[in-house]
Amino acid sequence: xxxxxxxxxxxxxERFSFNTVWIEAVTHLGERKSATxxxxxxxxxxxxxxxxxxxxxxxxxxxxxxxxxxxxxxxxPIKHYLRSIGLxxxxxxxxxxxRADESHRMAKNAAKHNLIYPLIDWDIEKEDVLxxxxxxxxxxxxxEHLGNCVWCWKKSYIKLATVMKEKPEAxxxxxxxxxxxxxxxxxxxxxxxxxxxxxxxxIKFFRGFRTVMDIREMAEAVDxxxxxxxxxxxxxxxxYDKVELTRARNxx
Numbered sequence: 001x002x003x004x005x006x007x008x009x010x011x012x013x014e015r016f017s018f019n020t021v022w023i024e025a026v027t028h029l030g031e032r033k034s035a036t037x038x039x040x041x042x043x044x045x046x047x048x049x050x051x052x053x054x055x056x057x058x059x060x061x062x063x064x065x066x067x068x069x070x071x072x073x074x075x076x077p078i079k080h081y082l083r084s085i086g087l088x089x090x091x092x093x094x095x096x097x098x099r100a101d102e103s104h105r106m107a108k109n110a111a112k113h114n115l116i117y118p119l120i121d122w123d124i125e126k127e128d129v130l131x132x133x134x135x136x137x138x139x140x141x142x143x144e145h146l147g148n149c150v151w152c153w154k155k156s157y158i159k160l161a162t163v164m165k166e167k168p169e170a171x172x173x174x175x176x177x178x179x180x181x182x183x184x185x186x187x188x189x190x191x192x193x194x195x196x197x198x199x200x201x202x203i204k205f206f207r208g209f210r211t212v213m214d215i216r217e218m219a220e221a222v223d224x225x226x227x228x229x230x231x232x233x234x235x236x237x238x239x240y241d242k243v244e245l246t247r248a249r250n251x252x
Contacts, residue, residue, distance in 0.1 A: 003047065005148045008140045010042040015138070025077045027054035037077035037084070049173045056177050060185020061203040063153060089114060101125040153205040157218055160206065164219035174205050175212040 013020040022045055023037040035055065040046075055072040056062070062069040082092060092114065098105050099119045107115055119129075133139050142148070145159045150170040155163075163170060182202020183192060191197045197209060204211050210218075 001148050002142050002146060002150055004140060004142045006042060006045055006047075008138075011138050013042075015136075021081070023077050023081050025051045025055065025073045027051070027058050027072065029054070029058050034076040035072040035080070037081040039081075052173075053177065053181075056181045057184060060183075060188040061177060061181060061205055063203060063205060064207060066185075066187045099125055099129065153207070157207075157210075157215075158222075160215045161219040161222050164215050165223060168216075171212045171215065178202050178205065178211060 009020060009022075012018060022040045022042065024040050024046060025035040026038050027035050051073060052069065055069060059068045059072065060066070078094075082088070093116050094114060095116050095118055096107075097119060098117055100123045103117075103120050106117060106120065107113070110117070145155075145162050146167070147155070150163060150167060151160065151174055153174075179202075182188070185203075188203045191203065192200060197203065204214075206212075206215060
């Protein structure tokens with residue numbers, strides 16, 4: 001998570017007296033057991049990706065066909081914590097912060113799992129949220145393209161390329177995971193041995209089976225294209241065919 005996310009939660013807790021309970025995932029490597037939870041706080045919450053690496057070391061790198069990061073880092077730890085204080089499915093409701101303009105994201109089995117969507121019920125949309133926060137003395141302070149999960153593999157290429165240009169250090173963790181844990185997990189074994197990634201070295205985080213290196217090259221191509229479009233015609237041969245084509249089309 002972006003550090004500003006943690007600061008925002010802490011500010012909300014202090015400003016609105018939420019009494020927030022901070023929990024982190026605990027992965028049980030070698031056991032047929034979902035992630036459990038441990039209680040932390042703002043100061044002790046992990047900033048180095050250890051909980052995420054624990055999940056990856058057991059289940060492999062998450063991607064579009066295996067989004068276990070959400071399941072093991074969020075859903076299972078929350079359920080475990082609730083059970084630890086005596087609350088089961090029938091004893092509680094879980095409020096999800098999806099707005100009215102995001103109603104297409106509602107779970108189809110929401111009633112079965114006692115999920116409620118207050119912002120949808122109240123017809124609260126994005127502009128309403130932004131307007132309300134303008135009246136407060138603090139805010140999230142994260143540009144939209146960065147988001148809470150800075151390098152999230154669900155983001156578009158253009159957002160990832162922008163993040164790569166602005167915060168390249170954010171990709172150190174996924175790049176290390178690709179190198180260390182790229183062949184971990186049952187799904188990785190299937191797709192690397194017989195599937196769409198047969199004979200490749202590892203699972204890739206990003207859509208279209210792109211690696212961190214691919215995202216880095218995309219960012220470089222976008223940066224070059226921007227410079228050439230601004231500067232106009234240059235005679236040097238460009239290292240990227242698509243950039244060369246763009247330059248030719250926009251030659252002045």
